[in-house]
Amino acid sequence: MRMAMLLSWMLAGLLLHAEELTQTTYAKWRDYILPKPQELAWLKIPWRNNLWEAAIEANQRDKPVLLWTMNGHPLGCT
Amino acid sequence: MASHFIPAADQVDRLQRTTDADSLFFQKFANQGHTRDVGVRGLGRQGTYAITPSGRLLASVNSPDPQPVVEMMEEALRKWSTLSKADRLLAEPLDANAAAQWRHWDKKFPRDGLILWVVCRDLPRDNLPDQWRFAWGMDHAWFRKAEARQFLPDQLQVGQRCTVPRNLVERLARFHLVDSVRGRESLPYPAAAVETAELATEVIEIQGNIVRVRFAGATRTLHKTDLFEDNPAAQTRGYDARLRGQATYDMARERFSAFELVAIGPRRGATACNMRIQDNDVGPAAMGVALTLAEESPLHQIPPAFLSQYGW
Numbered sequence: 001m002r003m004a005m006l007l008s009w010m011l012a013g014l015l016l017h018a019e020e021l022t023q024t025t026y027a028k029w030r031d032y033i034l035p036k037p038q039e040l041a042w043l044k045i046p047w048r049n050n051l052w053e054a055a056i057e058a059n060q061r062d063k064p065v066l067l068w069t070m071n072g073h074p075l076g077c078t
Numbered sequence: 079m080a081s082h083f084i085p086a087a088d089q090v091d092r093l094q095r096t097t098d099a100d101s102l103f104f105q106k107f108a109n110q111g112h113t114r115d116v117g118v119r120g121l122g123r124q125g126t127y128a129i130t131p132s133g134r135l136l137a138s139v140n141s142p143d144p145q146p147v148v149e150m151m152e153e154a155l156r157k158w159s160t161l162s163k164a165d166r167l168l169a170e171p172l173d174a175n176a177a178a179q180w181r182h183w184d185k186k187f188p189r190d191g192l193i194l195w196v197v198c199r200d201l202p203r204d205n206l207p208d209q210w211r212f213a214w215g216m217d218h219a220w221f222r223k224a225e226a227r228q229f230l231p232d233q234l235q236v237g238q239r240c241t242v243p244r245n246l247v248e249r250l251a252r253f254h255l256v257d258s259v260r261g262r263e264s265l266p267y268p269a270a271a272v273e274t275a276e277l278a279t280e281v282i283e284i285q286g287n288i289v290r291v292r293f294a295g296a297t298r299t300l301h302k303t304d305l306f307e308d309n310p311a312a313q314t315r316g317y318d319a320r321l322r323g324q325a326t327y328d329m330a331r332e333r334f335s336a337f338e339l340v341a342i343g344p345r346r347g348a349t350a351c352n353m354r355i356q357d358n359d360v361g362p363a364a365m366g367v368a369l370t371l372a373e374e375s376p377l378h379q380i381p382p383a384f385l386s387q388y389g390w
Contacts, residue, residue, distance in 0.1 A: 021342040023292060026322040030340045033199045033368040035214055045080055047087045049376045050181070052100040054086030056172050059131035064158050064166075066083035066151065067127045069104075071351070072262045074087040076380035077217035 049075055079151055083128065094123040098180040099173070103133055111138030128154030130166045183381040186390050192226035192334055193379075194219040195372040196254045201342065201364035207357060215258030218372060218382050219250065226334060230279060230327055234289050238281045242295070247275040251297040253384035255317050255367050257345045260353035265315075266384045271301035277321060287330040293339055295321040305350060312360045315347025319367070337371040 021029055048054040051067055058065045072078035093104040113123045125140030126147055136154035139146050158166065178184075199214040200206060221229075231240035251272045256263040277295035284290070300316040307313070323339035344362035348354035354361075372378035382388070 021320045021322050021340060023294070023322055023324075026324075026338070026340045029342055029366055030338055030368045030370070032201075033214070033340065033366040034197055034370070039212070039214070043377060045085050047085050047377065049087060049380060050100070050177070051086050051088040051093065051104060052172060052177050053174070054084045055103065055129075055131050055133075056174055058084040059168050059171050061084065062163070062167060063082065063084050063131075064136055064154060065127075065129050065131065066080070066085045066154075067104075067129065068085070068087045069090040069093060069127070070124045071089075071091045072383060073089040073380045075377050076089075077215065077258055077262050077383035 047075060049073070079148070079155075082155055083151070090123045092180075096180070099176045100180065103172075107133050107135040108138075110135040112140055113138075126150065128158075130158070130161065132166060132168050134161075134165065183385060186220075186381070186385065187379060188220050188222045188226075190333065191223045192221040192229075192337065193372040194221075194254075194337060194339075194369040195378060196367060196369050198257065198259050198365060198367045200259050201366050203363060207359070210260055210353075210359075213260050215260070215262070217254060217258060218378060218380055219254045219369060220382055220385065220388070221246065221249075223332070227332070229277075229293075229325070229334075230289070230291060231281060234281060234284065234327075234329065236281050236284055240279050242277040242279060242293075244275050247277045247295065247297065248272050249388065250277075250369070251275045251299050251317075251319075253382060253387060254369065255297055255299070255319055255341050257315075257317065257347075257349075257352050257354065257365060258383075259365060262351050262383065263349055264351040265303065265349045266387050267299045267301050271299045271316070272297070273300055274298035287328055288335070289327040289329060291325050291327065293321060293323040293325065297321065297341070301347075303347070303349070306348065306355060309348075309355070309358070309360070311346070312348040312355055312358070315345075315349065317341075317343060317345045317365065319343035323369075334371060337369070339369040341367040341369075 054065050068074050070078040093101045107129050108123055125138055127138040128136040136157045137150045139150040196217045196219050197214055225246055228243050231238040252267040275297050277293055279291050279293055281291050298318045302314050319341035320343055321341050325334055326336040328335045345365040346361035348360050
C-alpha cells in the first residue's frame, strides 16, 4: 500500500514538476496538495473536538474517553 | 475497538497549563500517565489517554505508530471492565455550561462567514527525505461575513474586477501561507515581513443567483528571526507564493458555496517547531498551500492557530 502510494506520488510529482501555477493548472496542484482519502482515514473516527464535552457524553453513555491531545489542536494545526 | 470509547481530540498546550476546569480535570489524570515526570510547562504531555468519565486514568501512550496505541486501548478496556459503576462514573455530571468560561473562541466563530481548510505540502523534489515524503499540515482560516464579501467586486456582473483588500490578503500571508508541513509553524509573520500581498478577483460567470469568480495574485513574506544564530539560511524565513483559484458565491444565501485558492512557491528558513532545522531542510524549496471551503462539521470548527493575532 505504502509502495503504491509512493509510486503514484512520484508519478504525479514528475508530471507536475515542470508545470507552473496558472488558472489552467491550479486544479492539478490543488489535487496534489490536498490529502488523499487514505490520508484522511483518521477523520472517519467521530472525534468530539474537546475533552470536556466528551467526558460529559461518556458519563451519560457509561463509556471510557479516548483522548488524543497534541500541542495545537489535533483537528487543526499541530 | 474505537466504538467502545468516546473519542475526543483537544489541545494539550492549554490543558496542561491553565486552571480552567477542563485543564484541571486533564492534569489530574495526565499526572498519572506516561508524562507524570514532566513539568507543567514541558512539551511532554502530548499523547493518547484512555480515562473514565470520573477522571481516572486507564492507560496512556505517546506514539505515532498504531500498534502501541491499540495495545494501550486494549489495556484500558481490561481495566475498565474491572471497575464498579461508582468508580467509573461521576454521580454529579460535569457542568456543561462551564465550557463557556474558556471556549471564548466559540463566540468568534463566523458561522455566516467564510471558513477555509488550509493544507500545506512540500512539492516534488529529488531530495525529499523518505521520513517526510508524505507529510502535510493543516489549519483553518476564518473570515467574517462582511470580510468574505470583500473577496468579490461590489457590482456582481460578468467582467467586473476588484482588488481584495490588503488586510485580508495579509491575513493569509502572515498566518496561513506558512510552513506547517512537518510541524506547527510556531511563529506568525509580523506585519512588516509582508512585502507583497495582492489578490485580484474577476467575475467570469453568473447563472441566476450563482456567481463564479477567479482569483489571481501573489504574496511574499521575508522575516529575519533571532533563532539559529549559527545558521543564517535558517534564520531568514519566508514564502514567495503565486496564487490562483476559483470560487462560487450564492447571492441568495450571501455565502460562498465553493472556494479554492492554491499557492505555489519557494519557502525558506525554519522555526522552532516546524521540524526543518533538524535535517537543515531550510530551502529554498517549493511548497504548496491549498485553501478550500471547509465542510460544515465540528471537525472544522477548530480556531485558526493564529486567531489571537487576527485582531478580532
